Amino acid sequence: MNLQIFKTSILLIFIIILQNCKSDISHSVKPNIIIILSDDQGWGDLSINGNKNIETPNIDKLAREGVTFDRFYVCPVCSPTRAELLTGRSHVRGGVYSTSAGGERLDPDETTIAEIFKDAGYATAAYGKWHNGMQPPYHPNARGFDDYYGFCSGHWGNYFSPQLEHNGKLVKGKGFIIDDLTDHGLSFIENNRDKPFLLYLPFNTPHSPMQVPGEWWEKYENKNLVMFSRDGDAEDTLFTKSALAMCENIDWNVGRVMAKIDESGLSEKTIIIYYSDNGPNSWRWNGNMKGRKGSTDEGGVRSPLFIKWEGMLKTGKKIMEITSVTDLFPTLIDLAGIKFTPEKPLDGISLKPLLMEESPQWNERCIVNHWGKRTSIRSQRFRLDNEGRLYDMVNDPGQYSDVSSQYPEETSALMTVKEKWINEVLTELPESDNRPFTIGHPGFAYTQIPARDGIPHGNIERSNRFPNCTFFTNWKSVSDSITWNAEVLADGDFEVTLYYTCPSVDTGSMVELSFGNSKLNTVISEAHDPPLTGMENDKIPRMESYIKDFKPMKMGTIRLKKGTGLLTLKALEMPGSQVMDFRLLMFERK
Numbered sequence: 001m002n003l004q005i006f007k008t009s010i011l012l013i014f015i016i017i018l019q020n021c022k023s024d025i026s027h028s029v030k031p032n033i034i035i036i037l038s039d040d041q042g043w044g045d046l047s048i049n050g051n052k053n054i055e056t057p058n059i060d061k062l063a064r065e066g067v068t069f070d071r072f073y074v075c076p077v078c079s080p081t082r083a084e085l086l087t088g089r090s091h092v093r094g095g096v097y098s099t100s101a102g103g104e105r106l107d108p109d110e111t112t113i114a115e116i117f118k119d120a121g122y123a124t125a126a127y128g129k130w131h132n133g134m135q136p137p138y139h140p141n142a143r144g145f146d147d148y149y150g151f152c153s154g155h156w157g158n159y160f161s162p163q164l165e166h167n168g169k170l171v172k173g174k175g176f177i178i179d180d181l182t183d184h185g186l187s188f189i190e191n192n193r194d195k196p197f198l199l200y201l202p203f204n205t206p207h208s209p210m211q212v213p214g215e216w217w218e219k220y221e222n223k224n225l226v227m228f229s230r231d232g233d234a235e236d237t238l239f240t241k242s243a244l245a246m247c248e249n250i251d252w253n254v255g256r257v258m259a260k261i262d263e264s265g266l267s268e269k270t271i272i273i274y275y276s277d278n279g280p281n282s283w284r285w286n287g288n289m290k291g292r293k294g295s296t297d298e299g300g301v302r303s304p305l306f307i308k309w310e311g312m313l314k315t316g317k318k319i320m321e322i323t324s325v326t327d328l329f330p331t332l333i334d335l336a337g338i339k340f341t342p343e344k345p346l347d348g349i350s351l352k353p354l355l356m357e358e359s360p361q362w363n364e365r366c367i368v369n370h371w372g373k374r375t376s377i378r379s380q381r382f383r384l385d386n387e388g389r390l391y392d393m394v395n396d397p398g399q400y401s402d403v404s405s406q407y408p409e410e411t412s413a414l415m416t417v418k419e420k421w422i423n424e425v426l427t428e429l430p431e432s433d434n435r436p437f438t439i440g441h442p443g444f445a446y447t448q449i450p451a452r453d454g455i456p457h458g459n460i461e462r463s464n465r466f467p468n469c470t471f472f473t474n475w476k477s478v479s480d481s482i483t484w485n486a487e488v489l490a491d492g493d494f495e496v497t498l499y500y501t502c503p504s505v506d507t508g509s510m511v512e513l514s515f516g517n518s519k520l521n522t523v524i525s526e527a528h529d530p531p532l533t534g535m536e537n538d539k540i541p542r543m544e545s546y547i548k549d550f551k552p553m554k555m556g557t558i559r560l561k562k563g564t565g566l567l568t569l570k571a572l573e574m575p576g577s578q579v580m581d582f583r584l585l586m587f588e589r590k
Helices: 003-028 057-065 078-087 113-119 177-191 214-221 237-263 325-335 352-356 408-424
Strands: 032-038 067-069 123-129 147-151 163-166 169-172 197-202 270-276 305-308 317-319 367-371 374-378 382-384 390-392 437-439 446-450 455-457 481-488 492-501 510-515 518-523 551-560 563-573 581-589
Touching (some): 057 237, 057 270, 113 197, 113 325, 214 237, 270 325, 317 352, 325 352, 510 551
Parallel strands (some): 032 197, 123 147, 123 197
Antiparallel strands (some): 067 305, 163 169, 374 382
8 A cells, every 4th residue: 555545544544533532522621611691681682693783792703603502491580590500400399489588599408510510620610690599508609619709699789899799708899790790700710720610600680770881881872773572562672772781791791701711722621601591671672582581481481502612512503402401500511521420300401412413312302481380381393381372483483373272282292291390390399488597507607697588577668579689677666676587507606797877866776686595785876877879870760679888887796506596686775766777687607
């Protein structure tokens, strides 16, 4: 054989072997993982999906250079989607049934993706809106994340240099919150560029309040929109403009993350994922789908999903099979080559075959979308809505025509899926939530007990019906009180800091904090009466509570014994017309 032909043959064989083995390369390396999650951004809030009102060049680039999942489904609202990412299981299995007042907490016995990657030698960090529990063992630092910066509630009241927390300690943010969270992400990448890492960036926009820096708002303030919601009469165009401006800011920050990965030489070692947690938070253009945030129809649960892994995933590939947020958990573990045997049944399945193979074997499946008392079932072709109507999602993606009478067998089959899920999965969620709010986990220094989780008694009122970022006001009598159903996890001495406001004419009230036989008294001696704020940065009036700059006051040290009971804050003396407005208690183990 001619020597040149022999060399060429050997080279071709080597190339073929390399190509055939490519899908297994991930098991010999530990790819970095970056998960970017937007909040209340609809499928249609991207130019890559056809919206001519907006420009999202960086996310569009991520889609073009990665893989697009055309029919990817999340939950109708925020905290359930986050829980399903973390566990690969339906949110109801993990105890998540609400978005506030404790119902957002993910049960501590659920294994999270961060715990798995941390055990595999990864550095782990989360920067942003957690929304799956505030007090350890629900806190992100207790769920596998080495570093956490952001807020644990469902929404926040101010996006410009707000009060946040860093690993449990309250701190002041720096600049616009999404830019700030991204800055922390970039620093984390830089500090861990020589070892594998898992970075979770759960952004909190375009969730209301509608605040965005001027440079993004200026483009939209006087912009003429050209695409609108199918429910045009219900659309608030000012809200739409605000949301799109916030989405363009997200896009800019996604570009910063992508540039950092490229500059660091980590492109071929890093998997980047982008998606949203539910449908749009207003009526605006969303591909003419039915429903929005909170709905179990297509528009409430269809999300963009783009996954990029340079050199490993085919660029520009579009996957048409239906997929779910629960699939991300087993997919990332599979791509990273981590050996994991789940102790509880997963609802998600690994998408690696769809990502890596040209003609994968893939079984027909159904995806359940549930929230509150509404349950919808999605198959590859059909959607059975909460009312039992059937829609042909291939020929009628907008859900205009009920075809249940034309497809009785398909309707019956999906009804059976729905009934089975309700009887076998939904029953895992208890009828009542008896979980107390935890204090004093022995492995953590700080525990926040906010007004959000408290129950007011007497005259005391919550500053807004949406609890997450509220405070208590109208404290007019010594017979008024605030209580929390609490559990102290371990004996200890705790320094307690109270965050309050009080005008000078009403100072002097003596308040008592008690748990069991332990009591701690202090006097509100220093006036602090700042105005309500937030409206100066809002582009439209908000639904949620306005905020104030609450003053920290050290109450002293209290000795708490392990056990459950009522944590009570009440006034013993009230010389003025009110006691105070109350925001939170911070317990620090001494």
